[in-house]
Amino acid sequence: MASRRFATLETIAFAVLACALVAAPFVVSAYQVSNLMSFLAFTLLSMSLALIWGCVGIFSFGQVAFFGIGGYAYGIIMLNVQHPEFTFPALLAAVLIAGGAAALLGYFIFYGGVNDVFVGITTLAVTLVIETFMQQTAGSQWHVGQAQLGGYNGMTGIPPLALSATNTLGPVPLYVFAAVAVIATYLLLRFLLASRWGRGLRAIEQHRERTESFGYDVRLMQLGAFALAGCIAGLGGALYAIWGGYITPSTMGLSAAALPVIMVAAGGRSSLIAAMISTLLLQYFSQSLSSSGSQYALVILGVVLVVVVVFVPDGFVVALFRLAARIGASSKPVKG
Amino acid sequence: MGHILSLRNVSKRFGGLRASDGIDLALNAGELRCIIGPNGAGKSTLFKLIMGQLAVSSGEIFFREENITALPMWRRARRGLSIKMQVPGIYPDLSARENLRIAAQLHVSRAALPEVIERWLTRIGLLDAGETPARFLSHGQQQWLEIGMALSAEPALLLLDEPTAGMGPEETRATGELVKSINADGTTVLVIEHDMEFVRQVAQRVTVLHYGRVFAEGSVAEIEQHEDVMRIYLGAV
Numbered sequence: 001m002a003s004r005r006f007a008t009l010e011t012i013a014f015a016v017l018a019c020a021l022v023a024a025p026f027v028v029s030a031y032q033v034s035n036l037m038s039f040l041a042f043t044l045l046s047m048s049l050a051l052i053w054g055c056v057g058i059f060s061f062g063q064v065a066f067f068g069i070g071g072y073a074y075g076i077i078m079l080n081v082q083h084p085e086f087t088f089p090a091l092l093a094a095v096l097i098a099g100g101a102a103a104l105l106g107y108f109i110f111y112g113g114v115n116d117v118f119v120g121i122t123t124l125a126v127t128l129v130i131e132t133f134m135q136q137t138a139g140s141q142w143h144v145g146q147a148q149l150g151g152y153n154g155m156t157g158i159p160p161l162a163l164s165a166t167n168t169l170g171p172v173p174l175y176v177f178a179a180v181a182v183i184a185t186y187l188l189l190r191f192l193l194a195s196r197w198g199r200g201l202r203a204i205e206q207h208r209e210r211t212e213s214f215g216y217d218v219r220l221m222q223l224g225a226f227a228l229a230g231c232i233a234g235l236g237g238a239l240y241a242i243w244g245g246y247i248t249p250s251t252m253g254l255s256a257a258a259l260p261v262i263m264v265a266a267g268g269r270s271s272l273i274a275a276m277i278s279t280l281l282l283q284y285f286s287q288s289l290s291s292s293g294s295q296y297a298l299v300i301l302g303v304v305l306v307v308v309v310v311f312v313p314d315g316f317v318v319a320l321f322r323l324a325a326r327i328g329a330s331s332k333p334v335k336g
Numbered sequence: 337m338g339h340i341l342s343l344r345n346v347s348k349r350f351g352g353l354r355a356s357d358g359i360d361l362a363l364n365a366g367e368l369r370c371i372i373g374p375n376g377a378g379k380s381t382l383f384k385l386i387m388g389q390l391a392v393s394s395g396e397i398f399f400r401e402e403n404i405t406a407l408p409m410w411r412r413a414r415r416g417l418s419i420k421m422q423v424p425g426i427y428p429d430l431s432a433r434e435n436l437r438i439a440a441q442l443h444v445s446r447a448a449l450p451e452v453i454e455r456w457l458t459r460i461g462l463l464d465a466g467e468t469p470a471r472f473l474s475h476g477q478q479q480w481l482e483i484g485m486a487l488s489a490e491p492a493l494l495l496l497d498e499p500t501a502g503m504g505p506e507e508t509r510a511t512g513e514l515v516k517s518i519n520a521d522g523t524t525v526l527v528i529e530h531d532m533e534f535v536r537q538v539a540q541r542v543t544v545l546h547y548g549r550v551f552a553e554g555s556v557a558e559i560e561q562h563e564d565v566m567r568i569y570l571g572a573v
Contacts, residue, residue, distance in 0.1 A: 003431070003469075196441050203427055203438045210425035213387060214489055215413035215442045 044236030054269035062123030070234025071247035084162035098234020154248030268315025346395030418491035
């Protein structure tokens, strides 16, 4: 019964969040809407980590690798194609490329028998290698077709989404597209996690070997979830590149890699909506600190992580949901 | 009736240690066999070899005439092998009903799944505790839940590794009746058990393992009169 109440609270929280996202363009300034779109890109990144870490038990410390690959892939495609009508297919291709990269890495991880903390180490190593490689691509010889990789400064001039050559999406329509993408991704994941496949993933998270003994091809399921998470992170990265018109290697660096871990752990890795709420709050908090001149945003986020790990290991949003579920249960009248 | 399971000269080495040493074992379809032996005789290793949790060092395993030696555990489970592990293998955060659903959902149709879950909840006496997270069940209830999970996959061969470990006399007797009724329904059962009272209650035949080898085989009465078995195992019980 407690789990049902928890699920109901999650649904209510999602409905409230979805309404808030839809209403935002009518309530806040265009500048804030634009900022919110970047938050949504990171929300997708957090959802991808919550999927594989919270629901399957795979701790990826390098989820930003797929975020960066998605951003670079979209930029490379669009800077070569140069046709605004091609932005949506390019976005789809970027998502698939990020998912393909995750599938390739996942194949070696899961079929190589790598599990538990070693997945975190491997994925972190991969993202740092990609970041280091991309940082040294500053010379004009480093290009893919007409797209200069740009080294430390990254790739610039990435075109925004467009419906046609004369109809480029402005900040608000871009935000609306990102909000729809986040809402649709959440609903898709909820649907998948409620399916047989999703139940199997939850079982793998709790007891991998036992789940295999019931006939589940655990490695294939882990690989599928990892690739799906790569697609979602890649979508976030592509939307981030579209939002800013640029993508840099630092999006795949150590600090960047730690951010989704902090955001997901702080909210509660076992719940997708908790990870979403936590990401939006911490992104807002972090940006507010940065824009007011404080240099300590990352330090404060680090403190948040330590406090959460020590005092609320299940995450503050999940803890609040559980508290609300308990209060709801105790306030119910006893029948008879 | 043909052999549902046969092991031919199966060995498992861990470095210099031979946990299983040339085991030949044949199990008839519909049989209820108990495996006994001193600690370290290689009983649990044998189950892990049959289920595919461990790869054999040499030898072959046949299940329903098919050589399954190289198949991974999940493929063996899809072919009709199921196990209740020695270390409890339930999903502690999930309800008893959800535990059964995960165990059964790959083996029964979507339409039949609710009926299968309710049937097993009833049979293992957990119908009223269906929504209880498995971590809050008693030890005996957890053991029964795990047996129910292993059976809800509707296996042809069920491996039970110490199903009564940690149970009191009443629970042990009830578990014995459950195992016999499962076997009466047509499921072949292979049980590792230390409790000779339980073995007497359920076993049709008994295989004794010692130092990774099949030491003796026969009915319960034959095994209990076997002088060497008395010396190495039963005398110490």
